[in-house]
Amino acid sequence: MIAMQYSFTLPADYDMSIIDRRIRDKGPLLDNFPNLRLKAYLTARTGDEETASRENLYAPFYVWDQEEGLNDFVCGPGFAAVSASFGRPQVKTWIVWQAAISPDVRAARFATREITDIGRHEPLADIRTHESEAVARDIDTDGALASVAAFEPTSWTYVRFKLRKTLPETGLGGRVEAYRVGHLSLPGGP
Template sequence: MIAMQYSFTLPADYDMSIIDRRIRDKGPLLDGFPNLGFKAYLSARKEEFGSRDNLYAPFYLWRKPEGASDFLCSPTFQTLAGAFGWPQVRTWIIWQAEVSADIAAARFATRDILHMQPYAPLADIRRADSAQTETEIATGEALASVCGFEPTTWTRVRFSLWRELPEIGAETQAYRVGHLSLARP
């Protein structure tokens, strides 16, 4: 599995209803895309949930890396890049991903990107992050929870989908979920 996210920072006076409309109209196009676990169509408005910017920032969980490659080579992504520019696409190797049967009820998302100290004990960090991911789902707190790492910049990602936005820290980026594209059973 692999997680992927790109983000477009939009001007402070950008009409975010354009993004809402884009999500509504284009969101269903990826429903059932091959090798997709889920795609969360995410947006944040400046100063909402502490966001510093207006953002359009989809997050993907791919069952196989080929899914990410196929999407990035697709006409759908080409159209997106034509409209907003060619984004930096971040990817993370999955340590743990848990998805509840109620994922379709997600209305909010949170994402933390955490830097690792040089020579940090990766096995211990993976074990702790994976346990947190499992707990969020087992207790019913989150509807999906993903943790992983990226060994070029030595960063970790913690991403969760929620019915209601939980209390968040200053470094957490929160989003509204406009649409969820899910794998076909």
């Protein structure tokens, strides 16, 4: 599996209802897309107290079962259209260690993403084990509706992505970005 995210930073005075409308109209087009396990259409807005974003963002997050799905999407008309509208983004990708999706995932209204540097001498196998076990705990006890742990060996970082019904009350911390979920594309349709 491969996780992928790109992000568009939009001006502070940008009318985010344009993005909301785009998600509403275009989001269902990726329902049942081949090799797509999950696409979360994510936004963040300046002034949103819950997500505490300093920027207006459109930042979809994907989990692909096979690289063919990623290739078909990035080389296809949907990605060409978003690139034509906002410019071709830098696409971050991670190799998935573990992903879990609850049957209740459609209730997700928020997402969090945390990217952590992997220390030069940290045993990668230990991080993989810890993060893979954390994914199950996220679903079982942390209230996550989906959880993904993955790593990127060029920059030596790992990511933890969660879909949630509500954001944690204890605060998000400095490395955690929070988003609102506008739509989820999953196998099996809406």
